[in-house]
Amino acid sequence: MPNRPVGLSRLNEVNCKTVFWNSGSGRSAEVGQVRQAMGSQSNHWIDLAETSDLSAAVKEAVANGCESVVAVGGDGTVNAIVNALMAVDAHARPTLAIIPLGTANDFAGTLNIPDDIAEAASLVDHPACPVDIVRISGTGAPRYYANMAAGGNCVRVSEAMTDEVKARWGSLSYIRGAVDVLPDMHTFRIDATCDDEKFTSLDCWAVLVANGKTNAGRIEVAPLASPTDGLFDVIIIRDGTVGDMVEIVTKNLMGDFLDSEQIIFRQVRSLQLQSSPTMRFTLDGEVFDDQPVQFDVVAGAIRIHCMVGI
Structure with a gap:
């Protein structure tokens, strides 16, 4: 059996979610609030700081039944998760929820996602809206x-x-x-x-x-x-x-x-x-x-x- 990304176990619950956060962000107290706000649902937490291949982590989560990915952090975290999601076939791509941490969170603001952790966490179970993404291409691989x-x-x-x-x-x-x-x-x-x-x-x-x-x-x-x-x-x-x-x-x-x-x-x-x-x-x-x-x-x-x- 191939090695699994850190923190990823078998996902077999209904409507399971994989939550990505970054222990290197210095916001452990706020992450604790996120855990509390999301409750004891069947969520699987993966630390970006301990994940060498984010695309592989997301693909394996999808293969194991993940239906929703949650990005906990700022625009940089969202950017990393977006690129990993775009590596998944469109028909199998999970939905994305964003729980903004930090001071910027520009994209979350455009989406009217509240800065309040509890309010943002409550949106995880709301219906998902199709949102555009921009592809940028040069001589190398697109981003x-x-x-x-x-x-x-x-x-x-x-x-x-x-x-x-x-x-x-x-x-x-x-x-x-x-x-x-x-x-x-x-x-x-x-x-x-x-x-x-x-x-x-x-x-x-x-x-x-x-x-x-x-x-x-x-x-x-x-x-x-x-x-x-x-x-x-x-x-x-x-x-x-x-x-x-x-x-x-x-x-x-x-x-x-x-x-x-x-x-x-x-x-x-x-x-x-x-x-x-x-x-x-x-x-x-x-x-x-x-x-x-x-x-x-x-x-x-x-x-x-x-x-x-x-």
């Missing part, structure tokens, strides 16, 4: 993400958000990181195809490919995005002056930055992009630096237990 890909200077801002900055600034960390990058914004020249519409030699500061509405700690950058419409939102921020960027930030705070002349906004099913220099993206925290790159929506790819009205 998937649920919330947002942020490229260009957005990656530099993320890198400026050191652990010290995060500890001191909390949910304002991204704005603090942007202050460091703003005086030295890099320009990227891109060729892009949004469905059938082409942009050639376009100079820009950043490209966002959004399935969810918020990024970097509930900062709303794609207010019209919906993870159930079969489309993703493409937001291209043209290059300009520091004053232009300040105007974009101001308009963002006022909720109307998509109308800015510095913004190109499209809702599409696919995006092809080539950049000079190479534009790196963060996919819900994971860095992707392959070029050329293609984004495709996988409509209704994963059924997620969430509130109605997304």
Whole structure:
């Protein structure tokens, strides 16, 4: 018999659930609250910190009767679970529940999943809604993400958000990181195809490919995005002056930055992009630096237990 991933035993109960959590997140007290909120149901807990092959763990859980996977953690945990689920054949893919921990949880926010642990845990037994996932492909194996890909200077801002900055600034960390990058914004020249519409030699500061509405700690950058419409939102921020960027930030705070002349906004099913220099993206925290790159929506790819009205 092959070795089983840590924590996985035979699943033969009705409507069994496999719960993934990360002991390295430093949130053991909150995980204890999750265990209490989920009660004594037939749940099987697997520690991501002790699981070398997450896709294999999910596939084996499915083979043993798992019908629902629960991701306990932030956007990074959800991203890892989403990629593992997408490796499972669509007809056998279990549903996904999210119990958000931490301060960001952008995708959970888009899905109207409560931050309260008990309330989020109660959704595990609610009906599941088909939700879109985005596939990103380069020269290597494709990756998937649920919330947002942020490229260009957005990656530099993320890198400026050191652990010290995060500890001191909390949910304002991204704005603090942007202050460091703003005086030295890099320009990227891109060729892009949004469905059938082409942009050639376009100079820009950043490209966002959004399935969810918020990024970097509930900062709303794609207010019209919906993870159930079969489309993703493409937001291209043209290059300009520091004053232009300040105007974009101001308009963002006022909720109307998509109308800015510095913004190109499209809702599409696919995006092809080539950049000079190479534009790196963060996919819900994971860095992707392959070029050329293609984004495709996988409509209704994963059924997620969430509130109605997304």
